[in-house]
Amino acid sequence: MNEARVMGVSKRFGEVVALHRIDLHIGKGEFVALLGPSGCGKTTLLRLLAGFESPSSGEIWLNQELVADQDRRMPPEQRRIGMVFQSFALWPHLTVYDNVAFPLRHQQHVPEEYKQNPRARVAQMLEMVGLGGMEKRYPSQLSGGQKQRVALARAIVFNPTLLLMDEPLSSLDAELRIQMRKEIQHIHRELGTSIVYVTHDQSEALAMADKIIVMRGGRIEQAGTPHEIYYEPQSPFVAKFVGRANFVKGSWADSSTFLLERKGQTSLPVRVSQDLTPFQREQVLPVRPDQIRLHPWHDGQDGVKGRVQHVQFQGRELLYSIQVGEEEWEVSTDIATRFAYGDQVAVELVV
Ligand code: ATP
Structure with missing residues (x-):
């Protein structure tokens, strides 16, 4: 069963309580959006799932395995997690091919056939994100939208069970954002990967997610389907923040x-x-x-x-x-x- 569980997780940075007793279940193939104002803890929760941080208390489980609590932390490359950031984070000195192929060499749990024939796998991923044939270009020769597609191809190339996306579209213009939304939904349908998608843009969350988690001050204010969040808000905060x-x-x-x-x-x-x-x-x-x-x-x-x-x-x-x-x-x-x-x-x- 591919799923992720966050159980009673708190995270403190000195005096700051960034997350307070968060419980969250991400089912197999589910598209979950973390929505909330700046500073509510969205990125911290994503970084805990990725393995960049350890919880101060509580547990994180991935695929029925305890990957983090206050005493242990499985490193990111062992978690079968793909990541896409707002800043794209491509390596400027590597070609599109080498950027996308990178996880095939450095991640654990990569299917053997992809390791044996990385060219075919990279070509397949570039085709999927609409960049077929662009293997030899460098990031500086790409538009913003194309860079984001390369980042997406790199995140999914090794067949992760969970894809984490942190404001992936916020540096693109309005038209491209709408187009990329559709492509992310398409990729989600094709791959069936679970997605956790951080955004402060309510329309993005309502448009794409199966489940929306509205966060405020390090706590979950409400969790539900887009329809529930929009039409059955449980607090003035949710009613005002969404819609x-x-x-x-x-x-x-x-x-x-x-x-x-x-x-x-x-x-x-x-x-x-x-x-x-x-x-x-x-x-x-x-x-x-x-x-x-x-x-x-x-x-x-x-x-x-x-x-x-x-x-x-x-x-x-x-x-x-x-x-x-x-x-x-x-x-x-x-x-x-x-x-x-x-x-x-x-x-x-x-x-
Ligand atoms: P944004 O939308 O602005 O990115 P966010 O919801 O992702 O905000 P986080 O980045 O998770 O919020 O931050 C949550 C809280 O934890 C904030 O008060 C932030 O200042 C604090 N925080 C995050 N990382 C650290 C850190 N490394 N050291 C100290 N405080 C931190």
Whole structure:
């Protein structure tokens, strides 16, 4: 069984507690994203899995084997782990071929057929990342996207059971990032390797991962599927960090009706269709920008009135800031829903 387990792991650097009693299971073939703000401990957790650091307490297991606790640490090259860094970390004096072939000579547990015929294996990997025939180039002769592909080929060439990626796309431009996301997903499907992917970009985590671990201050704030993290946040932190929630004030009339009351306006009942987490049932309802609908306002109508404060054209969607009483809500709509600055709108919540 290829899997990784982090059991009660804490990591201290002097006074700083970088990780506090982390429990995590990465199943065979699972794509897990570690998401969180700067300094929350993402990279430290990745470095512990890789074998660059030892835990201060707790245990790390890879493929049913204890690889690290406070007394022992199996070195990285013995762990069958591939790694991709934000900085690519290619050797500038080695060709693309030698960069990619490097782990075949230096890692343990390399399948014998790859050692016997490294040329064929490197060619196969370069083909997979779309760089077939580029063996003789040097890193300085490659674009940023091509360098990142070489780093990816080098990380997977020896058939690792776990692939660790630390912000691998953050130095690429927006268009290339989207393209590389697809390629990483493609490689993940082809190889079936488990992936732990560190990012502070929520859209990257939502787009690619099977499971998202939201971290904060060295602890796991919430773990779940992208759908659970987005629609069933368990804390204000998760609701705000992933998907820019609006915190809408009101009161619960019954378990499926939330009443929006605004000064001088009729209260608007919101039918709540899904299972909500306890935090969502408090007096503030977290509402995603895409869970708010806007309609033209007609005098004399019931409901809650808002006023358009700001509109941003985003290509496939429009982003509005809507003033509702004393609150300002962020709303995203398709481009067919056209309102202009100052328009009055009827606001509907679909939660
Ligand atoms: P970023 O997104 O900025 O890379 P991160 O979530 O990856 O942040 P870590 O790099 O894991 O965060 O750092 C977690 C905490 O541990 C931070 O407070 C950091 O300053 C501290 N830390 C990390 N490495 C060391 C070290 N070698 N010595 C001292 N403190 C460290």
